[in-house]
Amino acid sequence: MNAVVMNHLSKKYSGGKAAIADMSLTLEPGEVFGFLGPNGAGKTTTVKVLNGMLQPTGGECLIFGENPSNRPEKVHAISGVMTEHAQMYNHLTGLENLIFYGAVFGIGEEESRKRAQELLWQLELSDAWEQKLSAYSTGMRQRLSIARALMHRPKILFLDEPTSGLDPESAHNVNQMIRNLAKDKGMTIFLCTHQLRYAQEICTRYGLIDEGRLLVEGTLEQLRAGMGSGMKLRIRTDRLPDSIAGYTDADKNEKNRGEASGSRERQGAYDIELAIKSEEEIPRIVSRIVQGGGNIYHVSAKRPSLEDIYFSLTAERR
Ligand SMILES: Nc1ncnc2c1ncn2[C@@H]1O[C@H](COP(=O)(O)OP(=O)(O)OP(=O)(O)O)[C@@H](O)[C@H]1O
Ligand SMILES: [Mg+2]
Structure with a gap:
């Protein structure tokens, strides 16, 4: 089964122009797909539509066979999303935030605590797990929201600019983690980013969009071939x-x-x-x-x- 199918997908905000325009694209399970494009190209809108946070105005999409417009709860169960501004609670610690989120997904407290501690350790936040979120730096928050998106062990992970606020060492660490999630766990990754060097290190395939349209898609070799040898x-x-x-x-x-x-x-x-x-x-x-x-x-x-x-x-x- 395909991990993602977009079939003539469109999204027009009321009063605006099309943020997604007739986009058709398929992702296989286990791909690390780099979804690239300038500011305002439609990346975040696409992630939101694919996760049922916004309704498309044309076409359709499926995430592992589930339609997020009709069955958002089915998609939420298998999809982890890290968007630019993840909602978390300032008065709770990092660990409590993750356990709270685990409970939302029906994961028992003991299991949640175990998963949360493991993720905090992987994301180099173990020193900060007892700190309130209000004391977190931007980069720490960003890493915590990646941990949050992974709490229910999703089959597909959507990351919207996961490394933009991170220092080079943390960015490198997060990239390694993304690569390992795909390699060791077979997770499908849909990665929106402007950080093309990092994208080139970890993505197996790319789609380049502008003004809501898919301009090209393919592996780096295919994109190179499309330019002559270059x-x-x-x-x-x-x-x-x-x-x-x-x-x-x-x-x-x-x-x-x-x-x-x-x-x-x-x-x-x-x-x-x-x-x-x-x-x-x-x-x-x-x-x-x-x-x-x-x-x-x-x-x-x-x-x-x-x-x-x-x-x-x-x-x-x-
Ligand atoms: N809530 C909204 N209402 C109206 N228009 C919107 C809304 N959100 C986004 N847009 C418009 O839709 C288009 C696509 O925006 P989107 O946020 O999806 O782009 P993006 O590729 O994520 O950009 P960035 O790289 O800056 O994050 C832009 O023209 C934007 O102005
Ligand atoms: Mg965006």
Whole structure:
């Protein structure tokens, strides 16, 4: 069974434009799906609709076969949600908050306490479990709300910007935890984030949205393939044969001059970036420079990162 199905899903707020526009997307169990997009793209709205916190205005969605619009309680039983502003109680300690939430899910107090302590330990909050929530920092609250979302051991976990307020060490720790939940427990993760480097570390597949529309979806390899190879070769040399200069957009004037004068080589310091189609081109380019009398000081090839892909796709739309 699919973990998530969205079938022409739409959501229009009254008086507003469509926050989700005809979105169709399927997630398999165990995926760590990165749901990416700029501010206002519709990520939080999608999480809310998928969890029955908002009603769609068109299409439908299913979470492990359950429809959150008709049977929200069925979805709540199998889904954990961490949204931007999780409601918790300031006058209760971290531990009490989790036990309270366990009771909401019908988990007995002893079992709740056991689960809560385990989660507080995993999220490095064990020192703070007896502190009132009012004394928690933003990052501590955020980690507590992840713990809260995991209390009933959901099959699918929705995380809306789980690491945005966290220091690098805590963010790293939370990312490891997310990865392990998927790997060891087979949990499906739906992760909304702007932190593309972290996303690239843990996600198995991505969907990029803007203005409520799904622009692309796929694994990093599939997204890269969609951009051509997108591979960039950087070379630093002191002499550049014209045949190589022809590859690059950088230094256009130089290039044009070279072409105008036939095969005149240029001397000086060059730090160029070439778009190449495959790795096979690298030795050919390097040997051409060396045969032309150039010394090479640096060669590196870079495949596009998730960040590169994100910017190239969102920039196309601006
Ligand atoms: N309660 C609401 N009433 C009216 N419009 C809303 C409401 N909530 C969100 N919107 C609008 O819906 C669109 C999508 O918002 P949403 O919060 O889902 O985006 P997001 O991708 O989560 O953005 P961010 O990255 O800033 O969290 C935006 O244009 C927003 O202004
Ligand atoms: Mg949001």
